[in-house]
Amino acid sequence: MKKILATSTALYFLTAVVIFGWWYLAFFSSDSSRSCNGVQSAHTKKSRLPPPRYLSYLSPMNRDLIQKALGGDTSLMAKLMTEWDVDAQILENHGIPGIRRLPNHEFVKSQMIGRKLNSNEGPELEGLRQIYTANEIRDDNDQTFTLSSPMQKFLPQTYVSASFLLALTDPESIVAIPSGLREQTWLYPSSITNKIPLDINRYNSEEIFKSQPEIAFVAHYTHPSTLQALQNQGIPLFALKSINSFPEITNAISRVGQVINRPLEAELLTLFMESAMLAIDNHIIAMSHDLIDDQPEQRVLFLDYHTQYSLPTKKTITGQLLERLSSQHKFTFVSTAKDQENEWMIPIELEQIVNLDPDCLIISSANTDSQTTLTRENSPLKYLSAQKQGKVYFVDNNIQAPTQYIILAYFDLAEVLIDATSPYLR
Incomplete structure (x- = not known):
């Protein structure tokens, strides 16, 4: 009888162990499966996250600030160029193809010029300008101009040359400007153009002559009678002919800067323009990568x-x-x-x-x-x-x-x- 009871007890115990083991394995297996599935799901969700909005990483392109810089604000030029260079590095580090920025030596040059222009005044700055001014330069009529001594008074006979001079030099150095330029106040503020006393027209020719401009900037479309009048007054004529491309614009700015003894300002402006074009390109490329497929x-x-x-x-x-x-x-x-x-x-x-x-x-x-x-x-x-x-x-x-x-x-x-x-x- 005791043997039968012992056998029954052992049988019940074995049955309980089997049942417990089955439930344990079932629970552990299910929990492990859920754990594994949970890890896989997390990875899956992570891989399905939308790609970053690349534009959100970039500094904002502010039109008003760009316009102010193009008007001759050298400190702002250097600041914006630094921001755009960082933007390009961000996009490059994200593996975005086609991103471009100024070569490093040109970027460093722009920052050096910006610091010099904003920290040096008076004789020291004039000395730097003299160092970077060429001995002579040619205009588009292949006429050579000697730049041994700085000029002080300028006559921009065209809209283009007037725009360059307003960005590169003081308005007090400009004898007269085309009258229509004063109407474009959104580009050329009255606070600046009002410092230039004369408009370029036939009624002011005598007053312009009395102001003794040392050089006049003319174009291929300048009226022959105007050219003749300026020549009769003994005013040298620097010709800027057709400007039909971006490189021709920057080249003209560089030459005008040399003539008016503002080579550093002209160099920084042309570098800024190139940097701005590349920054706009990079924003377009970043936006293209933000588009839905x-x-x-x-x-x-x-x-x-x-x-x-x-x-x-x-x-x-x-x-x-x-x-x-x-x-x-x-x-x-x-x-x-x-x-x-x-x-x-x-x-x-x-x-x-x-x-x-x-x-x-x-x-x-x-x-x-x-x-x-x-x-x-x-x-x-x-x-x-x-x-x-x-x-x-x-x-x-x-x-x-x-x-x-x-x-x-x-x-x-x-x-x-x-x-x-x-x-x-x-």
Whole structure:
């Protein structure tokens, strides 16, 4: 009897151990599985996080600050260039292809010049300028000018040369400016132009002569009678002919800087302009990496408007800016006649514009307010897809002249593309 009880007890004990072991293994296995699944799920979630918004890492591109720097603020130039160089390094470290910045030796040079210009005054600064001024320089008529002694009084006969001088030297050194320049107060503040007493016109020719300008900057389009009058007054003429590209703008600034004994200021301004163009390019590239993968194709049409609509070709600076943008962005810039690229502008009729039906329309005009009204109320353009999507933009063609402010023209075009693309950002 005892043997039977012992056997039964052992059997019950064994059964209990088996049941306990089964539940233990089942629980442990399930818990381990959940733990493993939890780790895998965490990794999966981490890998599915959206990529970083690269634009959010970059310093903001402030148009007003860029314009102020282009007006001659050397301290601001150096500061912005430092920010843009860091932006480029951030994008490079994220592995974004196509990012560019100034070569290191040029960036360091810009910072050295900026520090010198903002820390040296009087005779010491003049001595530095003399060191960096060439002995002689040639104009676009291949005429040689000796720069052995600094000049003090200048006559910019053209808008372009006046814009350069206003950024490089004191307004008190400028004898007169084209009268229309005073009207562009958004670029040339009255607080500065009011310090220049005379306008360039035939009524002030005697007063200009009495001011004794030591050199006049002229262009190929300067009226022959004006050239003759200046020559009769014994004023040397420095010719700046056609300026039709970004490198030609910076080259002209460098030569003007040499003539007026502002070589350091000119060097910094040209380096700043190149740095600004690269910074805008980098922002466009960063934005392109922030777009969703299935972004629909956007067809962009750029129109210039004077008395009629036209398309700029690659012979114009505007056309070159558009080409540069298209190489950085997924937008497709549409045109009508590739075989007319040797022309400066290609006229285009309203019917052709309607047939092209772009997704984004950019209109460059001197009077953007009237163009806004024309496009929305009294024109077939109001039926375009771009109009329906709210992607009709207006830019100021006054800044598309071959001056340092061409940077603002490029900025405005890039800003349009970023705004038009914003619905497709991650």
